[in-house]
Amino acid sequence: MNIPRQVVSFLGSRGKKLATAESCTAGEIASLLASVPGSGTCLDVGFIAYSPTGKAGFLGVRQKTMDEHGLTSEAVAREMAEGALRQEGCCADIAVSNTGVADGAPAGGPAPGTQCFAWSFRTDDGELTTFCETRQFAGGRNEVRHAAAIHALSRIEHYFNLLPVRGRRARMHARAGET
Helix, strand or coil: CCHHHHHHHHHHHHCCCEEEEECCCCCHHHHHHHCCCCHHHCEEEEEECCCHHHHHHHHCCCHHHHHHHCCCCHHHHHHHHHHHHHCCCCCCCEEEEEEECCCCCCCCCCCCCEEEEEEEEECCCCCEEEEEEEEECCCCHHHHHHHHHHHHHHCHHHHHCCCCHHHHHHHHHHHHCCC
16 A cells, blocks of 8 residues: 555545645655655645744744643644644645654653654635644654654545535535535
């Protein structure tokens, strides 16, 4: 199963564009998607925000969120994904974000391989609906990063299908010129 190819097909068939907001994966989510021919129709923009200042300055993650929840948290992942969709010039309908630790973290920090994700969808009324989850992956640093990137892509269609059916139909009909 070629997940990046499936995502390009899924997004293309619905006329959707994707933005990525990546920390631990450092651009691998966007890179996997870009490796598929035709991905230019559905990949809008990718942000790599590895540092706390990058997360705050480019994606609007609040310092309070980072302080209260830690950098490896669903709260930070949520603000990253939503922040990507709010950027001027971002034409994406969907954003996926990732933040985590690929290998050892400071004492008391998250376990190695802990990855937090968010998938944010722009609804017809311009509001954002966001889903988050945390997973732990085994392996070396780059194995964890790759597994996280594949997982981020693999859940796009799943969470899209959890959006209210009425809203999905309205978007599809509007694109087709139906009333």
